[in-house]
Amino acid sequence: MVEGFLMTEARAEILNRIRMGLTAARAEEGFCYPAEVSGEQVGIPPIPQSTALVDIFTESLESVGGFVHRCGPGEGDVAIQELLKELQVERVAHSGVPPGLEELLQVEAGVSSAQWGIAETGTIVLTSDEEQSRLVSLVPPIHVALLREDNVLPNLDEALVEVYRDNPADMSRAITWITGPSRTADIELTLVVGVHGPRQLHVILEAAQ
Amino acid sequence: MKAPLSPERFESQAAEALNDTQLQDALQKATGLFAEKRGAAVDACEEWDSLREHARLIKEHTLLHLDEYLENFAAQAEASGVQVHWARDGEEACRVIEDIARNANATRLVKSKSMTTEEIHLNKALQVAEIDPVETDLGEWIIQLAGETPSHIIAPAIHKSKEQIADLFVEKLAIEPTTEVEELAATARKSLRRHFAEADLGVSGVNFAVAETGSILILENEGNARMTTTLPKIHIALMGVEKVIPRFADLAVFLRLLPRSGTGQKITTYQSILTGNPRPSDEEGPNQIHVVILDNGRTGMLAKAVTRQALNCIRCGACLNVCPVYQQVGGHAYGSVYPGPIGAVITPQLTGIEKTSRLPFASSLCGACRDACPVGIDIPELLLHLRAEIISRQSRLSARIAFRMWAWAMVKPWRYSLSTNLARAFPFLLPVGRWKVNRSFPGLAPNSFRKWWKDSS
Missing domain, CATH: 3.40.50.10420 (NagB/RpiA/CoA transferase-like)
Structure with a gap:
């Protein structure tokens, strides 16, 4: 009970401090409200119309050390199997079958889908509503993600619109944006990949039907 | 044991940092690389x-x-x-x-x-x-x-250098000595997984x-x-x-x-x-x-536009990397959690200016921080505001008298002439003792400009 009381008290006091500060701010000489800006979209880098979104996506992701593999319509699963064979990976965890933590720590690769891609940055978007386990994209040393070409969006703005779904109550509880392998430069600013997350990120881009 | 870092000892901590050659190398490399990468990204x-x-x-x-x-x-x-x-x-x-x-x-x-x-x-x-x-x-x-x-x-x-980090890992984690950054990072991956x-x-x-x-x-x-x-x-x-x-x-x-x-x-x-x-x-x-x-302490910054802007900060660190003071002395010299230009303006506001009054002076006011700031904080303006506040609270009687005399002398030409002639005759009267600790005082020219102008025309 005491705790609850303190909580309300802290909340009320902070909000009160803010209101007092703002009252003083509005009384300051030369005060005027800034223009309403929220919701207005500015500073969106143009996406060249002449280049296909998938090519921009590929270039962006490769520039940060990710790998992109293209395949034909309906060939995604086969392409994943071939890639895993090529990488000589035997133990694999899938996002649709959430593995236990011990298993997750043992597997060599994690396979998931990606709900969207973002051409501007080479980012893939994974949502908790679709990918039961996002840890498969984080804990194993290799992450392979299947992305459909027609889910590649031009920029961050459109990706935010897609994940927002018009109503916050419908949003996935955890949305993860991934751009390349895990990296750090905390020691002498020397780039090292795979510090906590995967050393390799492979995106299988499946052509639309 | 070394005394804990404190914003009250900025000058001595900065002096220590300037004499630390390893730190100087690390800072030069890091801030240079960060600023360069930021510049390239912004230009693109x-x-x-x-x-x-x-x-x-x-x-x-x-x-x-x-x-x-x-x-x-x-x-x-x-x-x-x-x-x-x-x-x-x-x-x-x-x-x-x-x-x-x-x-x-x-x-x-x-x-x-x-x-x-x-x-x-x-x-x-x-x-x-x-x-x-x-x-x-x-x-x-x-x-x-x-x-x-x-x-x-x-x-x-x-x-820290990779050698220092390697020594630390050898001591605390009993790893085999290495200076490979990859291996040091792999040690972190392995050790921290257990904790996760x-x-x-x-x-x-x-x-x-x-x-x-x-x-x-x-x-x-x-x-x-x-x-x-x-x-x-x-x-x-x-x-x-x-x-x-x-x-x-x-x-x-x-x-x-x-x-x-x-x-x-x-x-x-x-x-x-x-x-x-x-x-x-x-x-x-x-x-x-x-x-x-x-x-x-954040809500205390809301009342004035000049202080409120510090709440725009998104903690990117760009102002640190471009600051000629931070580049030389590094973060620890500031003795505060938030170092660099942004630290010098938010620390006094978060924790009070009594113990942090040196920080707003740890700047050359060159404005590089303002140019680099992605959310438009005018850090030099805020530094000057804080300096004024600190001076108005701390100014000693002697300083107040000196500035009063300065103001008296400057408003009339004859008073100005009188004071410069006095200074020329008795240079030891000039109140610049402390100013000279880290600088050389050029002294007054033997003749005034006004006299030279009069003589030559």
Whole structure:
């Protein structure tokens, strides 16, 4: 009970401090409200119309050390199997079958889908509503993600619109944006990949039907 | 034992840093590389100026409606199952976090990088409460093992060489000696996995909190923040009141500004967008999420436009890298949690100017920080404002008399002539003793300009 009381008290006091500060701010000489800006979209880098979104996506992701593999319509699963064979990976965890933590720590690769891609940055978007386990994209040393070409969006703005779904109550509880392998430069600013997350990120881009 | 760092001893700490050749090498390399990468990223972004201006306007708008947006954020977060806590100061925030841990019988805690937790000295408080916090960001982990504090907002261990880090790992973790950075990072990966797997509780910071949706965003490159917010059954996120932004769509602006300013990346490797407690159908994630909203002196900056702008800060660290003072003395010389130009303006406002009055003077006012700031904070203006406040509080009688005399002398030509002639005749009267400690005083010319002008014409 005491705790609850303190909580309300802290909340009320902070909000009160803010209101007092703002009252003083509005009384300051030369005060005027800034223009309403929220919701207005500015500073969106143009996406060249002449280049296909998938090519921009590929270039962006490769520039940060990710790998992109293209395949034909309906060939995604086969392409994943071939890639895993090529990488000589035997133990694999899938996002649709959430593995236990011990298993997750043992597997060599994690396979998931990606709900969207973002051409501007080479980012893939994974949502908790679709990918039961996002840890498969984080804990194993290799992450392979299947992305459909027609889910590649031009920029961050459109990706935010897609994940927002018009109503916050419908949003996935955890949305993860991934751009390349895990990296750090905390020691002498020397780039090292795979510090906590995967050393390799492979995106299988499946052509639309 | 070395005295703990303090903002009251900026000058002596700075002098020490200037004599530390290893530190000088590390700083030159790090700040140079950061500034170069930022410059390249900004140059490649044609929309940079409009993005900055837009971000500044969003921040200004939000701060002038901060009560509404914070209440909206809290209401949305609570509606989706998040427990929202409010903390007036650092001590209260630490107590809230300790209580959550105690109620859950949690003793093992992992942390992802958060300057706000540094600000409230959370680790120290947790240790007193017999909870063992483990930093999981590589840089933070290194300085935790070394018993130090961060020297940079986004690269906490840039003051250390790989040799020093290797020695530290050999001593604390009994690894084989190596100076391969890859191996040092692999050691962190291996050691910290055990901590992630066993932790009861994960503590993170917040980069952005969206009022419209109650979402929090955490940006990172390593993946440790994803682990911290996914593996333990309880997640606690600590945010300053200024982290809130109005709309989900506003994120597009800030997601373009922060990574470019911080590390020169187009986007950081991972963005975690967390909106509410996981649903019963969700297989992963914590079963309790807490957000702690911290004031700790921030609301005191709202009243004046000049001080309010400091709340625009998104903690990118760009102003540190371009600052000629930071480049020379590094973060520890400031003796405050937040170093560099932004530290010099927010520390006195967060903790009071009594013990931090040296910081606003630790600047040449060159303006590089203002040019680099992605949210348009006029740091030099704020430094001057704080200097004026400090002088008006601290000025001694002698200084007041001296300035009064100066003012008297300057308003009439004959008084001016009289005073310069006096100074020429009795140069030891000039009150420049302390000024000369680090500079040479050129002295007055043997003849005045006015006399020269008169003689020559």
